[in-house]
Amino acid sequence: MNIIYTLDIAGTFAFALSGALVAKKENFDAFGVIIIAFVTAVGGGMLRDVLINAHPINWIADLNYIWTILAAVFVMFFFKSKVAPLSKTMFLFDTIGISVFTLLGLQKGLNFNLHPFVALIMGMVSAVFGGVLRDVLTREVPLIFKKEIYASACLAGGVVYLLLGYLGLQENLQFIVSATVIFLIRFISVKYHFELPKIKNDIFGK
Amino acid sequence: MNIIYTLDIAGTFAFALSGALVAKKENFDAFGVIIIAFVTAVGGGMLRDVLINAHPINWIADLNYIWTILAAVFVMFFFKSKVAPLSKTMFLFDTIGISVFTLLGLQKGLNFNLHPFVALIMGMVSAVFGGVLRDVLTREVPLIFKKEIYASACLAGGVVYLLLGYLGLQENLQFIVSATVIFLIRFISVKYHFELPKIKNDIFGK
């Protein structure tokens, strides 16, 4: 589907831009910025493809990912002051990105005949691990482990996708509804600062 | 062998629990705790399988690993105060875990027709790299690089396993003896605080 591919590329652009922003704050040189943008944008899908033995892996199979990432780094280098005020637009793209990444990863897992639960994990890996790798390379504790309903949004949308599939919904509709679920959970949770529970006391109150 | 599979699962449970404990100390949210438990428990075997091209990789081929990890996280969330006093039991499970992980990894390497020395490395990778990945994700310097006779125990047991194989020992016996070697070295070294030598002075005393 052409619309989904467009959204995939838009999400890649947004992820690359966010990676480049982090690298810039760390005072990385041009090469370092490209690497971090690259890892953030395609790292999740790359890990997924290595784990499920899907060769050629994502960015080797389709060079458009690389061109998109280089374009994002170019924009960051030369139009930084124009991008900064667009943080809301970027957040929108980013949220579209995780929605599409999750469902495309999940679909790929199902196409590889994985157990639906494993395919669900692969969807989350696709959406989440680019950011984890970025944080590891910039020596941050991965953000998603601490503060945000991010992976949970992907999980919820993935479950909805599987359920709608069992119910026999038409495939395009199935994709759109599940993507909307991820988008809305993520969007609302950021707006209202929801967080997942942490282990503090157990059921014995200790 | 059914006993070995049971010990494998018990070790997975212990590794997952130890990962969840670390994640809890880092104040991770529920999702972060699951990821760290997961990586600690199956990360070593996952890396091994990717390196030797053994697809489907460990936790994709057998979903029981995932259920075991989720059970460990569940226990950590709801029965934390009951688990903490059991640290000796957990250390026992953990030590059983590295013994079984090492030998199963080594066997898998041999089954894939790797050079015995490479198979030996794969055994150590299986037992040790879950902890390394956990430490990388939680921004610790990997513990095993600094303080404990851990990998060395795996190495020694692996060598014993290979030697007994050349001597033609019956396979079950070969497994039990080598596992015991790993278990005892690890157990005794923790009890008496043995450490590996570090590079301080060379043979010229400088």
Place this chain on the structure above:
Amino acid sequence: MNIIYTLDIAGTFAFALSGALVAKKENFDAFGVIIIAFVTAVGGGMLRDVLINAHPINWIADLNYIWTILAAVFVMFFFKSKVAPLSKTMFLFDTIGISVFTLLGLQKGLNFNLHPFVALIMGMVSAVFGGVLRDVLTREVPLIFKKEIYASACLAGGVVYLLLGYLGLQENLQFIVSATVIFLIRFISVKYHFELPKIKNDIFGK
């Protein structure tokens, strides 16, 4: 070609020695030193082979890499005081190493029928990611992201290699000229402290 293989091994030795030196400064034990030396020396090629599905991967296909690494660690343990004054020799070996690693990685990519641009990336991954993995495991911000014209030298040499290939130059000559390009850029940039530009102001001066 036998000379290239010899240079490959010399580079591996230099990379392993530099990894062992870093691990020593971090006060790692013997096992930790071996792991860091190993990752530094063959980590880049290992990552490349996993990404392009080239099994068996580098150090599994040829055990000489492992023996070379163990020899380097042995030297570091017992002849440290003799090695330290040789830092210029080691820098020479290291620079030879990145030249050879880049071109061998690039050639391997081309042999696997990758797009030349992807093969170029694989050459850089081969030369650079051993150091990145070393830095991640020792909790440093990867050096190459910040300070040195390192990856850029690999990139330039790789581009020259591809161009000379299109021009139909004889293969040995093609290798020697491109390796010299990498060597010289790296050598001169270290001597005169060149650095890549960082993102400070964009074209609007902001």
